[in-house]
Amino acid sequence: MELLQLQYFVRVAHLEHMTEAAQSLYVTQSSLSRTIRRLEESVGVPLFDRIGKKLKLNAYGQAFLPRAEKALFELEQGRQKLLDMRHPEQSSIRLAVTNASTLPQILQTFREQYPHIPFHVQMCATDEMESLLEKGDVDIGLASLPIHRDTLEYEIVLNDPILIAIPNTHHLAQKRVNELSLNELAGESLIGVKRGYHTRDLVDQACTKAGFVPTYILEGNEPARLGAFIEAGIGIGFLPATGIQTADDFSSKVRLMPSQPPLMRQIVLVWRQETYISQAAQEFRRVVRGHFAKSAENQKNYENNS
Template identity: 30%
Template structure:
């Protein structure tokens, strides 16, 4: 089984359509079909169910694609580690991070690191916590900056900093003049929240449960700026990280710190416990650990 055909299988698994996969790969459909037949013969079982001229990964195929991605990631990692050993000031880091860290923390750390190591490049992915940890486990990301700490024993975690959570309310709201509040003060209010299973939504669910709130959720968003925009428009209130000094905040939204014990979000580094990091990745993680803000 050649690496090239392994890559073909992964693309086919993602598109589940021979024509689309062949076009994306720049090869003919018969070539791809023959490669799939060889692949399934070596696996000893069909990896797709054929449904109305389309393919659907079956349970055997889902196992195979998981390991195929890992194999490709390991070979890429090996190539990068060899290149980094030959020239330790070059190489690439595949970094995944939360949407909500894109407005200050990640760009600032990248700027500072690139000043010290301008020859190291980055492949960036921005997304929710559950997608980030999946990319780390499948080898599509070398390291991630995420929250909360992921469950499972396959990860190594290093806490970088913690930030307070607050209640975002429209200016002029009955709670806007409070210096701090407990979540129970918002009982009965309509809420704007992130979708499940976003990390911040899990923390918000825990805060609601702590104070016995069964919230009326008027909208589930995928990004915090959307939440704050809807709060500003009067759709409801929301739980968000307390904005840092110097970061731009929505003028029509007031952020009131929450006093609940669990009203904190830990942000940290995570990487695969069983994968040896490449020299550029190790250099970047050491830099982040040493420059973590003290909170």
């Protein structure tokens, strides 16, 4: 059994089409077919059911695929470790991020401290991030709980309060801190991110538990841009504290208040189990921990001064 055979098998298994697989691998279809047949001869069973140029993994192929993927993953991890040992100055990092609001500051700090380490960032939803991590296409993820795949590990780096942002012209803005109950928002015009975002899921679940269905008049993809609509008095919003940074950074036209009961999301660093963590990735994790430790301190100061 050869490494090339495993690489070709995994690609064909994912595409289930010989022509497309050959094109993606930059080899001829005949060469790819011969390599797959040699692998099948080596393992002693057919791995695909063939219908013309289309292939479909059979029961043998389905049983073999996760083992082949794991073998390739482990070999790549070994290669990465050796490269890191020999040329630590050439280390790089691949990131997948679902929480974008804090990323510019994190990357700025990382680049200032480690200008020689290149990085590549993909902005994506949680399920895509988990898939990229599982396949080894990225090294580290930055997301919110929950993480669904058992193959992934995570470290909680911040408990991030979700604050209620109320235009100062609204009567609820006159409430004292910690006096605003969530059920007082029943029937109010709300502004928030679209369904599928973890923050939205938390808010909707809390509102349902408080006895009402939230009424959204504006939904967006980028939490950082919702503040302008709240400032304009369009509605009341729910904003993660990390997206606001500090109270002084936010407009004087908006009152920020915690809800009762409190709403909280947990921000996590995520990586695949048994993955070799490069020196670059370790330094990135250190920068992330430091950034969120500072954010937690800023939030504590804000609460003490409110």
